Amino acid sequence: MLLVGLTGxxxxxxxxxxxxxxxxxxxVIDADVIAHDLIKPGLPAWSEIVERFERKILxxxxxxxxxLLGGIIFKDPAKREVLNSILHPKIFEEAERQRKxxxxxxxxxxxxxxxxxxxxxxxxxxxxxxxxxxAGEELQIRRIMERDGLTRADAIERISAQMPSEEKIRYADYxxxxxxxxxxxxxxxxxxxxxxxxxxxxKKKPS
Numbered sequence: 001m002l003l004v005g006l007t008g009x010x011x012x013x014x015x016x017x018x019x020x021x022x023x024x025x026x027x028v029i030d031a032d033v034i035a036h037d038l039i040k041p042g043l044p045a046w047s048e049i050v051e052r053f054e055r056k057i058l059x060x061x062x063x064x065x066x067x068l069l070g071g072i073i074f075k076d077p078a079k080r081e082v083l084n085s086i087l088h089p090k091i092f093e094e095a096e097r098q099r100k101x102x103x104x105x106x107x108x109x110x111x112x113x114x115x116x117x118x119x120x121x122x123x124x125x126x127x128x129x130x131x132x133x134x135a136g137e138e139l140q141i142r143r144i145m146e147r148d149g150l151t152r153a154d155a156i157e158r159i160s161a162q163m164p165s166e167e168k169i170r171y172a173d174y175x176x177x178x179x180x181x182x183x184x185x186x187x188x189x190x191x192x193x194x195x196x197x198x199x200x201x202x203k204k205k206p207s
Contacts, residue, residue: 001103002110002200003126007118008133009165010158011143013178013185017133018114020189026196027106029098031115034091039064048086053079067148074161088121108204110196119168129199131192132172134165135179 006021008014022028038045041062049064050057053072059065073080095113102109112131115123124130135143137159144155169175174195176188 001107002196002203003099003128004110004112004196005118005124005127005130006112006114006133007116007124007130007168009135009140009162010116011140011147012133012135012165014114014116014133017176017178017185017189018112020186021112021193024190024193025110026193027102027109027111029095029102029111029113031091031095031113034094035087036066038087038090038094045086045090049083052082052086074158077161080161084117088117091115092121092123108200110193110200116162119171120163124171128203129173129196130171131174131176132165132168133176133178134169135177139179
């Protein structure tokens with residue numbers, strides 16, 4: 001089993017790269033999907049978040065309004081840290097449960113742990129390989145504005161709230177640049193997947 005950390009800044013194209021890896025045969029553990037499940041109404045994380053941020057962050061059906069909550073935490077580092085302190089331990093616990101389950105079913109699996117804050121949380125120390133998905137800042141800004149309907153100022157604010165990709169590069173074993181055509185991104189991803197399979201084979205060989 002090879003555990004790979006996949007990371008990248010907001011609107012870097014990480015989700016698209018993750019889908020390509022999955023289509024090639026990798027298993028994907030998505031931290032954002034886990035977080036989304038953790039905050040369903042009535043669950044412990046939901047209760048803790050509502051207690052700390054109050055019921056004003058709830059939609060009419062009792063679910064947490066992620067867009068509203070995102071607008072709060074991206075403007076306030078202290079509140080962002082509060083949310084992270086609630087979610088991160090639970091996310092990593094569930095990710096480890098999923099990893100063990102996958103490894104049990106497929107001991108030769110290549111597992112991608114898709115997590116934006118891989119470096120910031122030091123989760124890179126738990127993986128065998130780190131892949132950074134990268135896009136230039138102007139492209140990130142344009143993608144955020146188109147995807148989320150935000151202003152340029154809001155898009156820049158969200159990018160600034162994260163560690164710059166340039167700082168993450170030194171933690172990366174491989175980099176995928178999503179600034180080009182889809183075919184180019186697919187080509188880079190396929191080439192790296194071949195290398196991951198080679199690494200996985202070498203890892204299995206007795207020393």
